[in-house]
Amino acid sequence: MVSHSEPPKEDLAAVALENKIEEANAIINGTSDAPKVQELDASKLVVTLADPNARQVPDEATANAGDETICTDHMVTVSWNVKSGWGVPELKPLGPISLHPTASVLHYATECFEGLKVFRGFDGKLRLFRPNLNAKRLLMSTLRISLPGFDPVEVEKLIAKLVAVDGAKWLPKTRPGSFLYIRPAVIGTQSQLGVQAPKEALLFITASFMPILDSPAGGMRLHTNPEDMVRAWVGGFGYAKVGANYGPSLLATNEAKARGFHQILWLYGQEAYCTEAGASNFFILWRAKESEGGKLQLLTAPLDDKLILDGVTRRSVVELAKTRLAEEVEVVERRYTIDEVIEADKEGRIVEAFAAGTAFFIAPVSQIHHRGTDVHIPLGENDSGVYTAKIKSWMRDIMYGNEQHEWGIVINEEDEAAAGQKRKREQDDEAKRE
Amino acid sequence: MVSHSEPPKEDLAAVALENKIEEANAIINGTSDAPKVQELDASKLVVTLADPNARQVPDEATANAGDETICTDHMVTVSWNVKSGWGVPELKPLGPISLHPTASVLHYATECFEGLKVFRGFDGKLRLFRPNLNAKRLLMSTLRISLPGFDPVEVEKLIAKLVAVDGAKWLPKTRPGSFLYIRPAVIGTQSQLGVQAPKEALLFITASFMPILDSPAGGMRLHTNPEDMVRAWVGGFGYAKVGANYGPSLLATNEAKARGFHQILWLYGQEAYCTEAGASNFFILWRAKESEGGKLQLLTAPLDDKLILDGVTRRSVVELAKTRLAEEVEVVERRYTIDEVIEADKEGRIVEAFAAGTAFFIAPVSQIHHRGTDVHIPLGENDSGVYTAKIKSWMRDIMYGNEQHEWGIVINEEDEAAAGQKRKREQDDEAKRE
Numbered sequence: 125m126v127s128h129s130e131p132p133k134e135d136l137a138a139v140a141l142e143n144k145i146e147e148a149n150a151i152i153n154g155t156s157d158a159p160k161v162q163e164l165d166a167s168k169l170v171v172t173l174a175d176p177n178a179r180q181v182p183d184e185a186t187a188n189a190g191d192e193t194i195c196t197d198h199m200v201t202v203s204w205n206v207k208s209g210w211g212v213p214e215l216k217p218l219g220p221i222s223l224h225p226t227a228s229v230l231h232y233a234t235e236c237f238e239g240l241k242v243f244r245g246f247d248g249k250l251r252l253f254r255p256n257l258n259a260k261r262l263l264m265s266t267l268r269i270s271l272p273g274f275d276p277v278e279v280e281k282l283i284a285k286l287v288a289v290d291g292a293k294w295l296p297k298t299r300p301g302s303f304l305y306i307r308p309a310v311i312g313t314q315s316q317l318g319v320q321a322p323k324e325a326l327l328f329i330t331a332s333f334m335p336i337l338d339s340p341a342g343g344m345r346l347h348t349n350p351e352d353m354v355r356a357w358v359g360g361f362g363y364a365k366v367g368a369n370y371g372p373s374l375l376a377t378n379e380a381k382a383r384g385f386h387q388i389l390w391l392y393g394q395e396a397y398c399t400e401a402g403a404s405n406f407f408i409l410w411r412a413k414e415s416e417g418g419k420l421q422l423l424t425a426p427l428d429d430k431l432i433l434d435g436v437t438r439r440s441v442v443e444l445a446k447t448r449l450a451e452e453v454e455v456v457e458r459r460y461t462i463d464e465v466i467e468a469d470k471e472g473r474i475v476e477a478f479a480a481g482t483a484f485f486i487a488p489v490s491q492i493h494h495r496g497t498d499v500h501i502p503l504g505e506n507d508s509g510v511y512t513a514k515i516k517s518w519m520r521d522i523m524y525g526n527e528q529h530e531w532g533i534v535i536n537e538e539d540e541a542a543a544g545q546k547r548k549r550e551q552d553d554e555a556k557r558e
Numbered sequence: 559m560v561s562h563s564e565p566p567k568e569d570l571a572a573v574a575l576e577n578k579i580e581e582a583n584a585i586i587n588g589t590s591d592a593p594k595v596q597e598l599d600a601s602k603l604v605v606t607l608a609d610p611n612a613r614q615v616p617d618e619a620t621a622n623a624g625d626e627t628i629c630t631d632h633m634v635t636v637s638w639n640v641k642s643g644w645g646v647p648e649l650k651p652l653g654p655i656s657l658h659p660t661a662s663v664l665h666y667a668t669e670c671f672e673g674l675k676v677f678r679g680f681d682g683k684l685r686l687f688r689p690n691l692n693a694k695r696l697l698m699s700t701l702r703i704s705l706p707g708f709d710p711v712e713v714e715k716l717i718a719k720l721v722a723v724d725g726a727k728w729l730p731k732t733r734p735g736s737f738l739y740i741r742p743a744v745i746g747t748q749s750q751l752g753v754q755a756p757k758e759a760l761l762f763i764t765a766s767f768m769p770i771l772d773s774p775a776g777g778m779r780l781h782t783n784p785e786d787m788v789r790a791w792v793g794g795f796g797y798a799k800v801g802a803n804y805g806p807s808l809l810a811t812n813e814a815k816a817r818g819f820h821q822i823l824w825l826y827g828q829e830a831y832c833t834e835a836g837a838s839n840f841f842i843l844w845r846a847k848e849s850e851g852g853k854l855q856l857l858t859a860p861l862d863d864k865l866i867l868d869g870v871t872r873r874s875v876v877e878l879a880k881t882r883l884a885e886e887v888e889v890v891e892r893r894y895t896i897d898e899v900i901e902a903d904k905e906g907r908i909v910e911a912f913a914a915g916t917a918f919f920i921a922p923v924s925q926i927h928h929r930g931t932d933v934h935i936p937l938g939e940n941d942s943g944v945y946t947a948k949i950k951s952w953m954r955d956i957m958y959g960n961e962q963h964e965w966g967i968v969i970n971e972e973d974e975a976a977a978g979q980k981r982k983r984e985q986d987d988e989a990k991r992e
Contacts, residue, residue, distance in 0.1 A: 143813075191748060191750055191757055191758075192658070192660075192748075192749045192750055193658075193660040193749060193750045193751045193752075195659070195660065199659055218659070220656040220657060220658055220659070221656070221657050221658075221659055221661075221664070222654040222655070222656050222657075223654060223655050223656075223657065224626070224627075224654055224655075225629070225633055225652070225654070225655055225741075225743075225762055225764050226626075226627040226629065226741065226764060226766065227655075229663070229664060230655070230663060230669060230743060230745055230801075231669065231671050231741070231743060231801055231804070232801050232804035232805050232808075233667035233669060233800075233801030233802045233803075233804060233805040233806075234804075234805040234808070235664060235665065235667060235805065237665050239751075267809075268806065268809065269805040269806055269808065269809070270805070270808035270809050270812060305751065307659075307660070307665070307751055309659075309664060309665060311664055312805075314625060314626075315626045315627060316625055316626055316627045317627045317673075317739065317741055317766065317768065318627075318768075318917070319804050319807070319808070319811070319836070319837045320808065320811075321808045321812055323625050324625075328659055330659050330660060332660065332751065334751065334752075351793065352792075352793050353793050354791065354793035354794065357788065357791040357793075357794065358786075359785065359786050359787050359788040359791075360788065360791065360794075360806070361806045364806075366667075366805065366806060367664075367665055367666050367667030367801070367802070367805070368667045368801070368802030368803075368805055368806050369667075369802075370665070370666035370667060370668075370753050371666050371667035371668040371669065371703040371704070371746070371800065371801070371802055372667075372702065372703055372794070372795045372798075372800060372802050373753070374666075374668070374703060374704035374753070374754065374755045375701075375702065375703070375704050377753070378704060378755055379577075402753070403753050483752070
């Protein structure tokens with residue numbers, strides 16, 4: 125028996141996402157009419173400092189040599205539950221996370237994360253690079269997997285607090301031009317089996333060493349994915365930084381590595397559109413066909429089909445190229461196929477190519493292997509094309525304070541260090557009294 | 559510059575999977591020439607018993623009322639690392655899992671699981687239902703996300719050990735017709751950030767209460783997913799029981815629940831093929847068109863495109879229908895669209911429908927909502943169609959020992975209980991001596 129019910133807005137998930145975005149905006153604008161639970165509030169942060177002498181800071185080579193990520197002295201954690209909302213944020217000594225074996229995150233991938241860096245400038249200052257974009261994307265990813273929303277500004281504040289506290293020791297002024305990697309994450313912690321949105325969650329932030337990945341000798345070599353294994357698809361979650369995008373991608377990546385390539389160039393659909401390179405965005409600088417004017421174009425995949433991550437590095441490259449290379453280069457965000465790339469290569473129109481992301485920064489690409497065909501992209505001096513080097517240098521200058529720019533957010537660590545010393549004295553005094 | 563290299567086997571991921579399957583078979587057949595690391599070996603199990611009086615067994619209603627899954631006294635854990643292989647399996651008191659904040663599973667969804675039940679038979683015996691299928695699927699899922707392989711028989715042995723030890727207390731003979739839920743899982747535990755196959759992992763198994771979900775009053779009501787949110791896709795991992803299939807599905811499911819439906823009927827592609835119902839397989843019993851002979855057909859989605867899970871319940875339904883209903887019902891595994899279902903409904907050809915999986919067992923479906931159109935499927939007596947009830951009853955009989963069948967694996971808990979008492983005495987004696 126078929127009946128026609130009053131048609132509701134049929135686009136169930138779109139509606140769900142819209143609702144979530146409205147909810148997020150309401151939180152951000154302070155107009156939320158959600159049930160009154162505690163919102164994330166960085167000003168409530170409780171600080172418990174580690175013994176500053178307990179751990180030594182290794183040099184970068186040693187720190188990155190092992191199979192473990194070396195984190196700084198402290199981490200930030202905030203727990204959430206559906207009844208009372210966000211708890212008191214804590215900045216405390218780095219330590220393990222204890223989960224019940226039935227915790228949601230261990231079974232259902234209710235997890236998302238962000239990655240950004242904090243830089244020790246050549247002027248001695250500590251800077252984050254556009255952290256507001258990471259915090260907003262974390263909110264979007266969090267809502268995509270039905271974890272709790274928050275005002276992203278509060279996450280930015282918590283990140284700033286962590287790096288302010290650990291910056292002086294772990295990224296000292298004696299190491300200008302260095303960085304630490306910041307990893308905020310949100311996970312579902314409710315210890316109940318069954319496929320459902322978790323009623324408990326944990327937001328946590330670590331800061332750690334990370335190897336420099338932006339200049340593989342001879343350039344980055346990419347192998348396209350095979351037809352039977354795709355990274356993301358329309359209607360999926362390729363645009364969100366959720367754990368589910370990563371684990372299943374390892375198999376193809378490992379096989380590519382075994383064949384001497386660095387990363388997969390992920391293609392999409394029967395048309396084989398180029399999307400991402402490994403877990404980075406991908407750019408090609410080429411000359412348009414003569415019939416299309418022959419102009420120099422910086423080409424990258426678009427955001428609107430939600431297949432790729434809206435990378436902070438990607439966005440910055442696009443914006444810098446549009447403002448600083450406008451006379452020479454046209455920035456084009458559109459779908460383009462691997463066949464177009466191969467054709468351009470045959471016609472000698474490819475100038476440069478690079479991967480762009482926080483971990484790999486801007487890494488020149490020298491080869492793309494696609495089903496028996498190799499595209500070789502010549503590298504210039506210092507293993508980099510001229511435009512790639514120029515864009516990279518602009519970004520480095522902003523990150524390390526050679527150029528004062530609104531994207532480089534200076535962290536006030538002096539106040540923090542003083543406050544930290546005061547707190548430590550108080551804690552010590554209290555300990556003595558007990 | 560385009561060059562044509564010697565074409566390797568191009569199907570990178572297929573090759574990767576084939577290699578993994580060969581590797582798995584080599585492990586199973588003892589012909590592996592992988593580097594000599596320790597293989598998973600259940601015979602090495604070290605048992606540390608909990609104080610049997612520390613926790614009381616709640617009644618089922620109480621156990622399932624809260625927001626936490628109530629597990630039994632013990633769990634099994636086995637750790638693995640890439641250098642030495644699988645460690646010593648431990649059966650020990652239930653406790654938390656401690657992970658470094660940078661552990662792979664918390665960020666990259668390097669996680670997969672299984673779900674099966676242990677039944678207290680009406681003959682007093684404890685039975686698992688086809689645990690070999692779950693153990694094999696766990697291996698397949700594990701390899702799909704680049705976690706370590708093992709001989710599935712060893713996992714079966716570890717499951718049997720856990721239920722043998724905890725069965726007498728947690729699923730006592732005074733509760734015939736009851737079950738516990740077994741959850742084996744494998745997670746990546748290496749504490750290193752970066753998208754890579756984990757060098758450390760943990761296999762763990764819990765046994766717990768789970769609510770009875772197979773008979774929602776009035777039948778299960780399904781809402782089709784919207785076009786902009788799909789569960790799985792060709793070239794993805796819909797066939798593997800990996801965490802990545804679940805977290806991202808919650809948003810659409812929650813919205814459907816808010817509209818009074820139980821689960822999503824996941825459609826695939828522009829053709830809108832029916833695939834899964836929630837996290838269960840989906841069956842329709844209908845009469846074929848008169849032009850096609852008008853025969854009664856039990857229809858379900860096929861496995862070959864790897865969109866859906868190869869469910870143990872699904873497989874058992876198919877096999878039982880083929881052997882016991884052969885004269886009345888033709889079993890058809892093929893792609894079919896929601897439009898075919900709507901058309902069949904208009905023509906009065908739909909007889910029954912049900913979801914099939916371990917958690918939901920066999921749950922009759924009474925309604926499918928698809929973009930303004932409702933298909934209502936009449937339920938028979940006791941909220942179930944006749945054939946649905948018949949198949950369900952055959953399976954229950956096997957699970958609870960009313961029918962002796964090779965699918966029902968009897969657990970020898972007497973020996974285990976005696977050995978456990980002996981071990982406990984030894985441990986107590988040892989503790990006294992210390």
